[in-house]
Amino acid sequence: MNGLCKLGKIDRSFQQLDIMLDKGLVPNEITVNILLDCLCGCSMVREAKCLLERSAELEWEVDVINYNTVMSRLCDDGKYRAVLKLFTDMIKKSIAANSWTLSILVHSLCRDGKPRKARCLLDNEGLVANVVAYTILIQYYYLAGKAPEVSILFSKMVKANITPNFVTYGILIDCFCGEGNYGQVVYCFLRSLEQGLSQEHGARLTFWLVSGGRIRLVQYIIEHILKHGIAIDYCIYYLIIKASCKMGYCQRQNFA
Structure with a gap:
């Protein structure tokens, strides 16, 4: 899967995921990160978000790194509201944010012309400021x-x-x-x-x-x-x- 992703053959890489599932193999954190990095690298953020939403179906426990990967790409693409929406979804799933999460949020809010909201985040005790x-x-x-x-x-x-x-x-x-x-x-x-x-x-x-x-x-x-x-x-x-x-x-x- 990693080799196919590096060659830009995303469809064939996801075919391997289907083969894994058919054989009763459950993807782990490394497997999913390969696919998320590939999708985000090709600016296929919508598909990356769909993959996050399939976590229960794939019997895979989504974590903060997975969300950060997608939010970072959304920020790079200028989709700042989508970043906040995905952050909200992450919090609803009781996934704790880390310092990288906060940096992405601050960057998104500043680029969206909302520095005051970004400053408020720095004072939030639930977020790790660095x-x-x-x-x-x-x-x-x-x-x-x-x-x-x-x-x-x-x-x-x-x-x-x-x-x-x-x-x-x-x-x-x-x-x-x-x-x-x-x-x-x-x-x-x-x-x-x-x-x-x-x-x-x-x-x-x-x-x-x-x-x-x-x-x-x-x-x-x-x-x-x-x-x-x-x-x-x-x-x-x-x-x-x-x-x-x-x-x-x-x-x-x-x-x-």
Whole structure:
């Protein structure tokens, strides 16, 4: 079945399922996931939903991973209401959602222009919020130009002991620097140092600071990087020089 699916021969793969059933063989989780992945990969989401509904007939116990697979494809296809409908069906079957489920829901609601509902989901005790769900929502508010909302979400992450990842910190740096909120962005960056510095983030931040004329902050940031025993690569120096020249500092011997 897996080989037929990879060849795109979906009909023949389902014929094998019928042969299994005729021989009294019950499909297991791996069997059904092969078929679901195949259907979703070919954008045959309606057929994938039908397969989920046949779980009782196939004597197969559907789980959250199966639902997440289909909901993720529905989200990719822009069928956001169908995502929520399938989520509701899953809950009615007493199947507990996981962090991947929440990320799919948040992504769907944001793309559907309903970020407030997505934020409400993060506060739902029955759902597991993680860094992916928060990052999706933070990115939406950043692109919408709503920096205060980004700041609130970041504070909620900190209180919930959810550590931002590489993508989150990149968005936060661009958002806060773009708003001129240098105090907040330096705080974010110093937190990222505790996790291990990304040279890309260091380069991005120094470019923003020099472009904003915050030379003393650049020195402060570099001092902290060196205190953590992290070598500064050529990217950071290059961007400092580039931004400095752009701001007319090239003829100065001392930026301070």
